[in-house]
Amino acid sequence: MSDETFERLVAPHRRELAAHCYRMLGSVQDAEDAVQETLLAAWRGLDGFEGRSSVRTWLYRIATRVCLRQASKRPPRLLSPDHGPAFTDVWDLGSPVDGPVWLEPWPTGGGGDPADEYVSREGVELAFVAALQHLPATQRAVLILREVLQYSAAETASLLDTTPASVNSALQRARASVGDRLPAVSQRDELSALGASGRRDLVHAFVSAWEAADVPALLSLLSEDARFTMPPLPAWYSGRVDVGRFLAERVFETPWKLRPASLNGQLGFACYQRNVADGVFRLSGVNVLSVRDGLVTHLSTFIDPALLPHLGLPATPP
Known part of the structure; x- marks a missing residue:
């Protein structure tokens, strides 16, 4: 397959994949890296794609695994109140805390991009993405796949190489944890x-x-x-x-x-x-x-x- 043909295959999914990686990792920069790694892995594994799932589902399987690997190597991203107590001195702001520490914002409103429905919904609101970062990475993936992307328990289990029972258990725990951290109204x-x-x-x-x-x-x-x-x-x-x-x-x-x-x-x-x-x-x-x-x-x-x-x-x- 030529580079041009592969690009036509994956281009319709690129933005929603980036949003998925952002939800998983809490960083626009890490999401960019994860998407590039996903597309490289997809290119290399194209001969093994047998069409038993949609291209979109196949890409989500790869992207989720990439994000799980990245999440295992880095601390979760934080909002300022999770990092330390509020300041009262307006002249001492502290020294910048460098490294993969802070939750980052995500640009939305792609202007007609068909993937915008996956990007502009509650799934990228700051409070929701921040709450996700407090979950173990696998629970994070389950919650996103089930509740944001609307995959069934069986489909999610297939994506994560686990069982529907494990998915349902992880989803129940994730819902409880995230619900405690979210405002009553989105x-x-x-x-x-x-x-x-x-x-x-x-x-x-x-x-x-x-x-x-x-x-x-x-x-x-x-x-x-x-x-x-x-x-x-x-x-x-x-x-x-x-x-x-x-x-x-x-x-x-x-x-x-x-x-x-x-x-x-x-x-x-x-x-x-x-x-x-x-x-x-x-x-x-x-x-x-x-x-x-x-x-x-x-x-x-x-x-x-x-x-x-x-x-x-x-x-x-x-």
Whole structure:
């Protein structure tokens, strides 16, 4: 089979495979590596593909095994509250924690990609992917295959070379563990309840307040228990008062421009900070917002320079 024919065979599945690997590994960078390893293994094993399953299922079998191997070699990715307690000092942010430590955001909204239904649903929301990382890797795979990808117990057992009884047992344990870590309402449902006009109003108010460095206006958009996190820095702040102090004293030392971006199927922004030396606004981070009853409960800010090129965002504001 030629390279072109193989690419036509796998291309329709590439994005949803990447989303699957992201759910398993919690990292856009690790997901990219896993997809490449999956496609290489598929190319090498093509002669052994006998067509007893669909190409999609065959690729998922390979990708899941690749992810299980990777997960066995690396610690699970974390959100800031899982790493350590909240900070109160807004001037001591700690030293960046390097290495495969932090959960990373995932770019969604592929613009007509037929795989988007697998990408934009709750399966890539930050809280869900974070909860998955607390599961043993095999339970993680079972939960994703059964509940996100809708494979049957028998199909999942075949993919993982186990039995349906083992799959059902693992699924029961995984559901209980993940359920304890998830909010009562998903972001998909929260955003649906807001409606299109409510989402537009919230985005407009957030961007306007941030670009104007209007801290009181920003605080009016936050819940009382709001959190602000910013890996790879270990510092994070809990509660509207401490978040407000950090915003007022540290965040707006230089001007910003925000542009809406679809991240994890949630409201998100590409954040461009003005460089003091040349005055140019450059991509310095991304924000992913979590909302509850129309208020922002978590500003998940990601500022790792090594991560940003993997998110497909312009380097300067469009």
